[in-house]
Amino acid sequence: MKKRTLQALCAATVVGFMLTPLSAAVAEELRMSLKDQAQRSAQEDLPRNGLSESSVENRWGQPQSVTGPVGDPPIYQWHYQNFTVYFEGNRVIHSVLSQDR
Incomplete structure (x- = not known):
């Protein structure tokens, strides 16, 4: 009985190790430097949190969509x-630079 249990445990371990690379290969990793993003954001003229929709429209014009x-x-x-502005109701809650720049 102990021999069968040991064989089953070894087989399960081998199968587990064989399947691990498959699941890791499916994952996608996005690397983005927070320092670079912060520096770009500081250099850009983006709408700040709390601005109203009308203030954003007066300053940056009509959005493309x-x-x-x-x-x-x-x-x-x-x-x-070059950027996307997120509003909650009538107020800016976040502005994000487009990645395609």
Whole structure:
């Protein structure tokens, strides 16, 4: 009985090690330097948190596209050429540079 249990345990261990690389190969890793992103954000003229929709529109013009509302509270996205602005209701909650720059 002990021999069968040991064989089953060894077989399960071997199968586990064989399947591990397969699951790791499927994963995708995104490497992004936070320092570089922070420096770019500091250099860019992006809408700041708390600005109203009208203030953003007066300063940066009409967005290229608008997404939303999504969820509760409603979240909107205004897409510009170089960045995206996220609104909760009428106020900016986050601005993000586009990655394609």
